[in-house]
Amino acid sequence: MKTWFITGTSRGFGRLWAEAALARGDRVAATVRDLATLDPLVEKYGDAVLPLRLDVTDKAAVDAAVARAIEHFGHLDIVVNNAGYGLFGTIEEVSEEEARAQIDTNLFGALWVTKAVVPHLRERGAGHIVQVSSIGGINAYANLGLYHASKWALEGFSQALAQELAPFGVHVTLVEPANYATDWSGASAVHATPLDVYEPARAARAARVRPGAVGVPTATREAILAVVDAEEPPLRIFFGRNMIEQATTEYESRVATWEAWREVSEAAHGTPEQ
Template sequence: MSKTILITGASRGFGKLWAEAFLKRGDKVAATARNTEALNDLVATYGDAVLPIKLDVNNRAESFAAVAKAKEYFGTLDVVINNAGYGLFGAIEENTEAEARNQIETNVFGLLWVTQAVLPIFREQGHGHIIQVSSVLGVVTLPLLGIYNASKWAVEGLTESLAQEVKPFGINVSLIEPNGYATDWSGASAAQSQPIAAYDALRKDFNESANQEGFWGDPAATSEAVLKLVDAQNPPLRLFFGSHGLPWVTNVYKERLDTWQEWSEVSVAAHGA
């Protein structure tokens, strides 16, 4: 049975790959982008099955209007994938106020506005699936991506609470946690803070690690995974994309649990009598 799916940030990267994967199998897609001309090839191939919508997710009114337009055009919505977002590279000391605010505005508030817009529709229907594209960096962290890490940790907390709130309405909620992929996320799509020389050695180590063979996943390989997630009867709250994420998170959480256990007497004593 075909589904109707709204995807934000569908002009390139994961968003466009997934939009085409859905369209190829007969689903209908509302594809949002700041520049809808990037979607012309999908329209030429799939015609009325794809609805391009110009959207800046930072604009709450536009987000609500885009969701309403998709619902009116297709008559229903089954899945919303909040994919719009970007990375901000730079040490915490290097990030300007504008850079930090813009990162949170897009990655957190942009996702929140689209989520809020679709919830009344899903509640009325009694079904729906909200998929937030987070990151493995929403569970663990790397240096030189502190504000990006913070934005994804915010998405994680927001989404975990959301899942508990909307479960009684028949709404499923999932987080996709990709490791690094060879999209333009770290290239043209990224923002870069003005470097401070004191962090040059850390930056060099960071870049060397990122250039190791096998570090970056193949974006095309994620299409089958996202189809399986959308089709799942009981989808998980979190799903890692890529081979690096789960082993990394497993090691980090073991270290955290060991440390918390080591300090447990202090923790319990802090509760009081």
């Protein structure tokens, strides 16, 4: 039996993964903004669920929630930073308030939870931190710039974190989902005030979405259990089809550009004085 701490469990991946954990006999500290959304889980699984009201942008509240979960269950094994949302809008369209809110939730929310749990996991010499990133954590598309900024930053600090925690027996995994039929782009998403000049770009992007390209969220339940049960879990894993092809195309393009500009790059090194 494992003990989980999962943020954003009212819907989407957070809810599905909490249900998957509970269904096999694990325990879950589930955080949400509205505790009423957890009533069905509590009714079904009783004391195996610890409902916690939490806004992940509030660092003091995060510290208190983590401490409460550890006090209640005795320890944590798996920590899932799932809370987040999509912000749609070009760089020009996104307001300062929208940009700050996106980074506060998607990046700093995950950072505060991570910082709160690391001393506990490090001292135990075991544990697994799962960061919910995205294909948008390694690639970038028009109209999602600030969302990508939050996920690229999450990827960076998590890769460093994995190296820092490896000597203590604590694992870190970045789960990078494709496009799934969750509220990420629906009710929970934020849309900046659009400018007409960018409508053609938005239409072109929408036209590239292929039939069948949207994943089925429930299919991720067994996948996340396989990841957290692995003796040597991956630092990164895609959830969804054709992700490796997208990543290969992206990185081949980067390498080709770097190669094309190699002469300028190396000239910029200069000649160190002997």
